[in-house]
Amino acid sequence: MRPNYSIIRCYTADKPKIMDLLCDADEYKLINNHIDVVYFNGDTPLEKKQTKQLIENNVRFLILNDIMAESKSIFVDEWFFLS
Numbered sequence: 001m002r003p004n005y006s007i008i009r010c011y012t013a014d015k016p017k018i019m020d021l022l023c024d025a026d027e028y029k030l031i032n033n034h035i036d037v038v039y040f041n042g043d044t045p046l047e048k049k050q051t052k053q054l055i056e057n058n059v060r061f062l063i064l065n066d067i068m069a070e071s072k073s074i075f076v077d078e079w080f081f082l083s
Contacts, residue, residue: 004040006039006041009069015035039051041073
Protein backbone atom coordinates (compact mmCIF):
# COMPACT_ATOMS: atom_id res chain seq x y z
CA MET A 1 0.00 0.00 0.00
CA ARG A 2 1.35 3.41 -0.96
CA PRO A 3 1.17 6.51 1.23
CA ASN A 4 -1.90 8.59 0.45
CA TYR A 5 -0.74 11.84 2.04
CA SER A 6 2.47 13.83 1.91
CA ILE A 7 3.67 16.38 4.39
CA ILE A 8 6.01 19.30 4.19
CA ARG A 9 7.70 19.92 7.51
CA CYS A 10 8.51 23.62 7.89
CA TYR A 11 11.10 24.51 10.49
CA THR A 12 9.35 27.62 11.78
CA ALA A 13 6.57 28.32 14.27
CA ASP A 14 5.07 31.11 12.14
CA LYS A 15 1.86 29.32 11.12
CA PRO A 16 0.16 32.39 9.55
CA LYS A 17 3.17 32.92 7.27
CA ILE A 18 3.18 29.26 6.19
CA MET A 19 -0.58 29.33 5.59
CA ASP A 20 -0.11 32.44 3.46
CA LEU A 21 2.79 30.97 1.46
CA LEU A 22 1.22 27.51 0.99
CA CYS A 23 -2.47 28.33 0.67
CA ASP A 24 -3.18 25.16 -1.36
CA ALA A 25 -2.66 22.62 1.47
CA ASP A 26 -5.29 20.36 3.03
CA GLU A 27 -4.18 20.85 6.65
CA TYR A 28 -1.70 22.82 8.76
CA LYS A 29 -0.55 21.80 12.23
CA LEU A 30 1.80 23.60 14.60
CA ILE A 31 3.78 20.98 16.53
CA ASN A 32 6.30 22.32 19.05
CA ASN A 33 8.69 24.42 16.96
CA HIS A 34 7.65 23.38 13.43
CA ILE A 35 4.61 23.30 11.18
CA ASP A 36 3.47 20.25 9.23
CA VAL A 37 1.58 20.99 6.02
CA VAL A 38 -0.49 18.12 4.59
CA TYR A 39 -1.38 17.34 0.97
CA PHE A 40 -3.58 14.52 -0.30
CA ASN A 41 -1.57 12.62 -2.92
CA GLY A 42 -4.60 11.96 -5.14
CA ASP A 43 -6.31 8.85 -6.42
CA THR A 44 -4.91 8.48 -9.92
CA PRO A 45 -1.31 8.18 -11.12
CA LEU A 46 -1.61 11.61 -12.77
CA GLU A 47 -2.86 13.23 -9.53
CA LYS A 48 -0.04 11.59 -7.58
CA LYS A 49 2.53 12.88 -10.08
CA GLN A 50 1.06 16.40 -9.98
CA THR A 51 1.02 16.42 -6.17
CA LYS A 52 4.64 15.26 -6.04
CA GLN A 53 5.65 18.10 -8.37
CA LEU A 54 3.59 20.61 -6.36
CA ILE A 55 5.31 19.55 -3.14
CA GLU A 56 8.78 19.74 -4.69
CA ASN A 57 8.00 23.25 -5.97
CA ASN A 58 6.59 24.31 -2.59
CA VAL A 59 9.67 23.08 -0.71
CA ARG A 60 11.89 25.09 -3.09
CA PHE A 61 9.59 28.11 -2.65
CA LEU A 62 9.84 27.88 1.14
CA ILE A 63 13.62 27.63 1.01
CA LEU A 64 13.72 30.72 -1.23
CA ASN A 65 11.71 32.47 1.51
CA ASP A 66 14.32 31.48 4.13
CA ILE A 67 12.23 28.69 5.67
CA MET A 68 13.95 25.35 6.00
CA ALA A 69 11.60 22.58 4.83
CA GLU A 70 11.54 18.92 3.84
CA SER A 71 8.85 16.53 2.67
CA LYS A 72 7.85 12.89 3.12
CA SER A 73 4.92 10.63 2.32
CA ILE A 74 2.79 9.11 5.08
CA PHE A 75 -0.26 6.92 5.53
CA VAL A 76 -3.49 8.56 6.68
CA ASP A 77 -3.60 6.50 9.90
CA GLU A 78 -0.25 8.04 10.87
CA TRP A 79 -1.71 11.51 10.50
CA PHE A 80 -3.54 11.99 13.77
CA PHE A 81 -5.37 15.27 13.22
CA LEU A 82 -6.99 14.80 9.80
CA SER A 83 -10.69 14.16 10.10
